[in-house]
Amino acid sequence: MLIDCHMHCFPDKLAAGTMEKLSAICGTVPNTDGTLQGTLDFIDRSGLDAGIMLPIATSAHSQRNVNDFAWKAQAESKGKLFAFGSVHPFAPDAIEELHRIAEMGIRGIKLHPDYQDFYFQDTRCYPIYEEISALGLVLTIHAGFDPVSPNDIHAPVSALVQVAQDFPKLTLIGAHMGGLGFGAEPDKRIFDLPNVWFDTAVLPSCYKGRESLFAEHLRRRGADHILFGTDCPWDTVENIQDFLERQDLSGNILDQIYYKNAQELLHIHPGL
Numbered sequence: 001m002l003i004d005c006h007m008h009c010f011p012d013k014l015a016a017g018t019m020e021k022l023s024a025i026c027g028t029v030p031n032t033d034g035t036l037q038g039t040l041d042f043i044d045r046s047g048l049d050a051g052i053m054l055p056i057a058t059s060a061h062s063q064r065n066v067n068d069f070a071w072k073a074q075a076e077s078k079g080k081l082f083a084f085g086s087v088h089p090f091a092p093d094a095i096e097e098l099h100r101i102a103e104m105g106i107r108g109i110k111l112h113p114d115y116q117d118f119y120f121q122d123t124r125c126y127p128i129y130e131e132i133s134a135l136g137l138v139l140t141i142h143a144g145f146d147p148v149s150p151n152d153i154h155a156p157v158s159a160l161v162q163v164a165q166d167f168p169k170l171t172l173i174g175a176h177m178g179g180l181g182f183g184a185e186p187d188k189r190i191f192d193l194p195n196v197w198f199d200t201a202v203l204p205s206c207y208k209g210r211e212s213l214f215a216e217h218l219r220r221r222g223a224d225h226i227l228f229g230t231d232c233p234w235d236t237v238e239n240i241q242d243f244l245e246r247q248d249l250s251g252n253i254l255d256q257i258y259y260k261n262a263q264e265l266l267h268i269h270p271g272l
C-alpha cells in the first residue's frame with residue numbers, strides 16, 4: 001500500500017491560472033493540470049492507494065472557500081483523497097474556522113508561511129497553534145526554502161524546534177524533511193522531538209548533493225516518524241520511491257514510510 005501525505009489541487013476554475021503562476025515560480029513542469037480529476041488520475045497512474053490534499057488559505061477572506069473546496073474534493077474522491085484544512089493565522093475568524101474544520105471531521109491543518117506571509121515562530125500565531133492542538137488536529141508546516149521567497153526562510157528548522165517545544169502536545173509534521181534545502185546542516189534536535197513528524201515531499205531536492213544526510217536523519221529520528229509524500233504536482237511517486245529505495249532500507253521500514261505511519265497517525269484508510 002502507498003499513501004501520499006502531501007498533494008495539492010485547486011478548484012477547476014482556478015487550476016489553470018494557479019498552475020501557470022506556480023510553475024513559473026518553481027521553474028518546474030507540473031505533473032498534473034492542478035484539478036481534482038488530474039490529481040485522481042495521478043493517484044491511479046502512480047500506484048497510490050490514497051493521498052492527502054493540503055490546501056493553503058493565502059488570505060483571510062479565502063479560508064472558508066478553500067476549506068469548502070477541500071471538503072468537497074474529499075467527498076467526490078470516493079476514499080482516494082483526504083482533505084486537510086487551512087486557516088490564515090491573522091484572520092479574525094481563524095479560531096472559529098478551526099472549529100468548523102474539526103467539526104467537518106478533517107484530520108489536520110496545513111500552513112505555508114511563505115504564501116501566507118508570516119513567520120512560523122511569530123508568537124502572535126500561538127493562539128492558532130494552541131487551538132489546533134486542543135482540537136486534536138495535526139499541523140503540517142511547509143518548512144525551509146521556498147522559491148516564492150528564496151531569500152527569506154519563513155519556517156527554518158529553528159522555528160520548528162521552538163514551536164514543537166512550546167507546544168509539546170501539538171503533532172507537527174515538518175514538510176520536506178523539516179527544512180527544504182537545509183542550507184547549513186540543520187539543528188539536529190528537530191529529529192529528537194517526539195511530537196515532530198516529517199514528510200518526504202520533493203525528497204531528492206531536500207538532499208540534493210548530500211544524499212547521505214538522509215540516512216543519518218532517518219537513523220536519528222526513526223522511520224516511525226516519516227510519512228511518504230510527493231508534493232504532487234511538483235514531484236512524482238517514482239522519484240521519491242527511487243530515492244528511498246537507493247537507501248537500502250528494510251521492507252518493514254519502507255512499509256512504515258509508505259503507509260503504516262499515515263494510517264496510524266492520520267487514520268487514513270483508502271476507500272472509506
Ligand SMILES: [Zn+2]
Nearest residue numbers: 006008201231
Ligand atoms: Zn507542498
